[in-house]
Amino acid sequence: MNHIAWIIIACEIAFWVVIAIGLVTRYVLKQNKLGLIFLALTPVIDLILLVITGIDLYGGAEATTAHAIAAVYIGVSIAFGKSMIEWADERFQYYVTKEGPKPLKRFGMNHAKHSLKGWLKHVLAYLIGAGLLAGMIYVVNDPSRTEALSGMVKIWSIVLGIDLIIAISYFISPRKEKNVNQ
Template sequence: MNFVAWTIVACEIGFWIFIISGLVTRYIFNQKRIGLFLLAMTPLVDVALLIVTSIDIYSGATATIAHSIAPLYIAISVVYGKSMIRWADERFLYYVKRQGPKPERKSRYGLCHT
């Protein structure tokens, strides 16, 4: 695996580390501002991946599958990032902190799903 592929793996891990540390700081340690700051750092993971991929291509590397996965990862993170954080926030609050309403499961079929 090349450097960009490992960077994608590291960015995915970093994304979830920022989310988990933000939620733990926010709800366990009751540091809402620091928790919000950590949650707001998740877009920097995408910026880091964009920079690494751009530098790699600019320096003359041959485009590989990893180079084509990087923009896909960034697009998914931009489009679904907020909803993933909301999803994690709701479940963390209910299952770990034992507060808030039980998260609803979305329908996988029928009119609600469509």
């Protein structure tokens, strides 16, 4: 595994560690502002990954799948970051501090609409990530060194289409609530 892959792993771990520290600071230590500062650090992690990836490619490295995944990671982190933090916040309040409401389970049209909103976030992630990939391809300006990047755009385009089909399927066949009394 190359160094960019390790940096992606480190950034993903750092993302969740910063969120955990933010939530503990906010709810356990009752330092709301300091907790929010920790939670606001998550985009800094994306910036670090972007800079390191860009320097590596600009320095002559051949683009690998790890470089492409870095762009995907950044797009997903930006598009889904706030909702991932809200997801973690909601569960932390309910399961750890026992102070928040039980996390909502979605069914029927509520689930279908939520899934479609998730797909729209996926589109945003795709636009950001594919834009970064296109930018890296443009800066490197050597198709033989950027095949992994253009290949990732193709794969991600297919995944985005599949995600749309799944989101639409929930409107056709809505998720039903399981009856626990039977």
